Amino acid sequence: MIRKSPQTMTSRSPRSSARPQLSEKATAHIRGLIMSGELRPGTLVRPETIGEDLGISTTPAREALQALRVEGFLELVPRRGFVVAPLTGQDIRDLFQVQALIGGELAARAAANAGEQDVAELEALHHELIAAAARNDHDRLEEKNHAFHREINLMAGSRKIIWMLGLVTRYVPRQFYSSIPGWPQATVTDHEELLEGIRTGDPEKTRAAMVAHIIHSGELLAANFDERLAAPLPATDAEPAQERSGPAALDAASA
Amino acid sequence: MIRKSPQTMTSRSPRSSARPQLSEKATAHIRGLIMSGELRPGTLVRPETIGEDLGISTTPAREALQALRVEGFLELVPRRGFVVAPLTGQDIRDLFQVQALIGGELAARAAANAGEQDVAELEALHHELIAAAARNDHDRLEEKNHAFHREINLMAGSRKIIWMLGLVTRYVPRQFYSSIPGWPQATVTDHEELLEGIRTGDPEKTRAAMVAHIIHSGELLAANFDERLAAPLPATDAEPAQERSGPAALDAASA
DNA sequence: CAAGCGTATACCGGATACGAAATACGTACA
DNA sequence: TGTACGTATTTCGTATCCGGTATACGCTTG
Secondary structure, three states, rough: OOOOOOOOOOOOOOOOOOOOOOOHHHHHHHHHHOOOOOOOOEEEEEEHHHHHHOOOOOOHHHHHHHHHHHHEEEEOOOOOOOEEEOHHHHHHHHHHHHHHHHHHHHHHHHHOOOOOHHHHHHHHHHHHHHHHHHHHHHHHHHHHHHHHHHHHHHOOOOOOHHHHHHHHHOOOHHHHHHHOOOOOHHHHHHHHHHHHHHOOOHHHHHHHHHHHHHHHHHHHOOOOOOOHHHHHOOOOOOOOOOOOOOOOOOOOOOO | OOOOOOOOOOOOOOOOOOOOOOHHHHHHHHHHHHOOOOOOOOOOOOHHHHHHHHHHHHHHHHHHHHHHHHHHOOEHHHHEEEOOOOOOOHHHHHOOOOOHHHHHHHHHHHHHHOOOOOHHHHHHHHHHHHHHOOOOOOHHHHHHHHHHHHHHHHHOOOHHHHHHHHHHOOOOOOOOOOOOOOOHHHHHHHHHHHHHHHOOOOOOHHHHHHHHHHHHHHHHHHHHHHHHHOOOOOOOOOOOOOOOOOOOOOOOOOO
């Protein structure tokens, strides 16, 4: 059971034309606006407006809005349009809790599946991460951290669980981490614990390590989020803040 | 630049004209086709085709395809179109694992938050479920089961976690359960264990009960899924099932 | 002056039509 | 037989139009 997860993910067929859809560009753009706080909850987002912003037509813009609605960033008010969904620091904490649960599951499976070669690859990445941390190279640090987690997730060998994790981590701007003081050191020690669990093939120990790692990171980000919410808004006009009663059409899925 | 919404909306509730979008209809339709096995993995799904099927134009059809891509039912091959994503019985099991983790978290929080009134309401629903089971009333059974779980999820008080659960349960056709022999009885006993945990305010006991409940249900459904995969395809229309090899563009999100 | 009502406007949801680019497929040629 | 080319099909994006509805504004009335 060394290498290659059960899924047949034929990696990288060159396919040349790496042309991302315009709708994906628009999706990332609006998502960034929401996560950065430029678009606040309750704001109405119009297709033509964002089309003008990016110099595209309304068709891909509407597709982007639809995608963001599925992701939970926007809500659709039937004859009004798309409004930015509420997003609080507590929401961020909750999402990190979910991320921890899913990431923990993946880590546990990775530990169960890990072969010698996997461990070696992870350790190589880990050492590169340490080197980047020592040089204070934020970009490379972020890159290696991403690669480290990605490798673990792939080792778990479950397409759909990785997919769900991706839906959660859309709420987590990666570039944020590197700006947290003390984060590199904490990450190094956390990753060493993860490595220990994987090396010894101990799923539950690895799961616990991953959960702690994610929750810890999440608390830092959520605190920053709260701080930003407390900050005054750009102050265009004397806006009555319109804390409108959110329609919040929860469907509360069942089992 | 993006305009702010007209903040004149004077706090009047939108009355919810209850008009479902055409794109949502299309989304549900295609999702049903995929889950029922009529659309097999690798099949190319064209906007015009589904537009003709439902008597709608390509505009809402394309929005539906975009939504299904976010949900993971479809993959987008850049200049080719949308193809049905691979979906195996193991995928279903994995998704139930995720559902168990998230549902367990919600149940644990519900137990922590539960007040007397909440418990009373849950017990009322539970008794109605028992009554429906005794009458062999499948529709009402399904309805009460849904309401029971919904109530627990709402008690947890986390918008975003419920949202994530909804993304997972899109892969679980609710109407399936009631057709499983012996499921009503198993559900009643499982729910009683859940109630016990909530009544005593024991989060971890409740979490464990919910995890067991979901995993148990999932195994039944996944077995059915495997069975169907082994079966030959309906062979109704010509439709030569364009078995293009799915590229499976995993992005493997990180933390 | 305040409250109710009717009209005007804005905009969503959807339908088409059209064009450019790229891929797939069939055919002709060496 | 293998390769190159040309055509057909399709995706992706743009532009435009229309019906229906919710909101905003202004007028009338008590």
